[in-house]
Amino acid sequence: MKKIILSLTFVMMSVVLMAQAKKPTIMVIPSDAYCARNGYTTEWVDENGTKNTVSDIANIFKQDDVEDLRLVISELSKIMADRGFALKDLEQTLKSIQQETVEMNLLESSSSGSYITESMLDKVVRTAKADIIIDLDFTVMQKGPQRYISYNMRGLDSYTNKVIAANSGVGSPSTSAPVNLLLEEAVLNYMDSFRAQLMAHFEDMSRNGREVVVKLRVWDNADVDFESEFDFEDDYLELTDIISYWMEDNTVNHAPTRTNATATYLSFEQVRIPLYKERNGRMSALDARGFANGLRSYLKKEPFMIESKIYERGLGEVWIIIGEK
Amino acid sequence: MGNRYIRLISMFVGLFLAVQLNAQNKNSDNQTDYYNYEVEQIGIGQDGTKLLLVWVDAKKVDEGIELAKRNAVAACLFKGIQASGQSEKIPAIVPQGITSENQEFFDDFLQLKDKKSGGKYLRFITKTGSQYQEKNKKGYRISLEVQVSYNDLRDYMISQGMAKSLNFLF
Numbered sequence: 001m002k003k004i005i006l007s008l009t010f011v012m013m014s015v016v017l018m019a020q021a022k023k024p025t026i027m028v029i030p031s032d033a034y035c036a037r038n039g040y041t042t043e044w045v046d047e048n049g050t051k052n053t054v055s056d057i058a059n060i061f062k063q064d065d066v067e068d069l070r071l072v073i074s075e076l077s078k079i080m081a082d083r084g085f086a087l088k089d090l091e092q093t094l095k096s097i098q099q100e101t102v103e104m105n106l107l108e109s110s111s112s113g114s115y116i117t118e119s120m121l122d123k124v125v126r127t128a129k130a131d132i133i134i135d136l137d138f139t140v141m142q143k144g145p146q147r148y149i150s151y152n153m154r155g156l157d158s159y160t161n162k163v164i165a166a167n168s169g170v171g172s173p174s175t176s177a178p179v180n181l182l183l184e185e186a187v188l189n190y191m192d193s194f195r196a197q198l199m200a201h202f203e204d205m206s207r208n209g210r211e212v213v214v215k216l217r218v219w220d221n222a223d224v225d226f227e228s229e230f231d232f233e234d235d236y237l238e239l240t241d242i243i244s245y246w247m248e249d250n251t252v253n254h255a256p257t258r259t260n261a262t263a264t265y266l267s268f269e270q271v272r273i274p275l276y277k278e279r280n281g282r283m284s285a286l287d288a289r290g291f292a293n294g295l296r297s298y299l300k301k302e303p304f305m306i307e308s309k310i311y312e313r314g315l316g317e318v319w320i321i322i323g324e325k
Numbered sequence: 326m327g328n329r330y331i332r333l334i335s336m337f338v339g340l341f342l343a344v345q346l347n348a349q350n351k352n353s354d355n356q357t358d359y360y361n362y363e364v365e366q367i368g369i370g371q372d373g374t375k376l377l378l379v380w381v382d383a384k385k386v387d388e389g390i391e392l393a394k395r396n397a398v399a400a401c402l403f404k405g406i407q408a409s410g411q412s413e414k415i416p417a418i419v420p421q422g423i424t425s426e427n428q429e430f431f432d433d434f435l436q437l438k439d440k441k442s443g444g445k446y447l448r449f450i451t452k453t454g455s456q457y458q459e460k461n462k463k464g465y466r467i468s469l470e471v472q473v474s475y476n477d478l479r480d481y482m483i484s485q486g487m488a489k490s491l492n493f494l495f
Binding site for chain 1: 369370372410411412413414415416475476489490491492493494495
């Protein structure tokens with residue numbers, strides 16, 4: 001009997017140890033300041049006649065003078081790949097999206113000749129995105145005959161918008177070193193500290209769970225909203241409070257922050273979800289969608305009987321829209 | 326007369342033992358003191374290396390040079406190196422430092438090189454540069470430029486289970 005218990009414990013421990021959390025994707029994107037300074041922007045006028053300027057990331061790599069940017073991104077990619085964290089390449093992702101669009105427009109069914117359906121939302125979603133953005137800015141500065149690099153790099157969580165790592169400073173001035181050497185030196189100088197900050201973020205994640213954002217909305221034809229009352233734990237509570245209790249019960253820190261609560265909109269930030277959940281006797285990685293599925297399933301049961309749709313914005317943000325699918 | 330003679334011999338023996346014990350303690354301090362020294366970054370090395378300037382106190386110059394090399398590695402492992410000039414801070418590879426779990430490993434890895442053993446840390450010293458020494462009452466104050474293969478050192482510590490990989494969770 002003892003042997004069986006010991007074996008079972010060993011197997012369970014092995015399963016827990018073997019489970020791996022979902023790995024976030026990381027992408028380097030030039031900052032808005034970099035794009036504006038170098039003229040990589042595009043302008044458009046909205047329906048109110050206001051002129052807007054936005055970074056033209058989609059076309060940035062078609063410009064002639066982006067060798068420096070390419071060099072810095074390559075250097076960062078090389079270093080991160082050495083650390084077991086291959087970066088998602090922005091230039092390649094943009095090309096891939098363009099190619100996919102061409103292929104989708106040409107692809108037709110062999111039996112009926114019908115085309116692939118793509119909603120406006122699908123088109124919007126099909127953009128270059130990553131879970132962690134490395135927002136990069138650098139300038140080659142000149143002081144008399146000397147050149148030096150001003151460098152700024154921030155790691156941002158795409159969903160919580162929190163800065164998880166940041167480095168900035170100026171490099172050593174030089175009269176003889178070419179710009180690419182100065183840039184390489186800048187990347188090497190900041191990368192170890194940047195890596196240590198990323199490591200601290202992942203260690204915090206392993207201790208306290210992944211931080212995600214959960215937003216709840218209501219379809220306009222729904223017969224229920226967040227002020228609807230239900231008989232719950234010997235009391236009549238509004239759906240807002242019931243959902244808040246569910247969030248508290250199912251998060252690692254039991255203290256997610258409810259940042260908005262109206263009849264039609266509820267949002268929770270600092271939602272720390274477990275990295276793993278047990279499924280079919282083994283631990284599998286959990287992301288925001290997997291976590292929200294628990295809430296969707298809870299709302300579908302008695303006494304609520306509310307149908308809802310899950311819209312996944314990525315590894316760390318999910319929307320639940322109640323009322324129907 | 327006989328008693329005086331015995332007392333004198335006892336005093337000498339006592340004095341000799343005290344001096345020996347003190348010397349042994351000092352050696353032992355140098356051997357296992359992984360934190361008390363001065364270290365500074367003197368530039369951004371080639372990819373994966375760090376250029377450091379280390380100051381140590383030692384009785385002999387040879388001993389001091391060996392200690393400086395060992396302490397350069399110890400600094401990368403436990404203390405990290407503060408930002409200086411245009412160089413960004415170098416983070417410690419083993420930020421938790423010496424613990425009861427890793428003490429045995431690091432005592433072996435960082436054991437100073439002598440004729441018979443020690444010096445395992447030397448494989449992560451790429452090269453040494455300018456050396457400066459100044460004689461004082463206690464011995465020598467020595468400074469030595471050392472290039473450490475920081476990335477290789479970190480990878481080795483990860484492979485030995487002494488440090489975490491950035492990938493540890495995924």
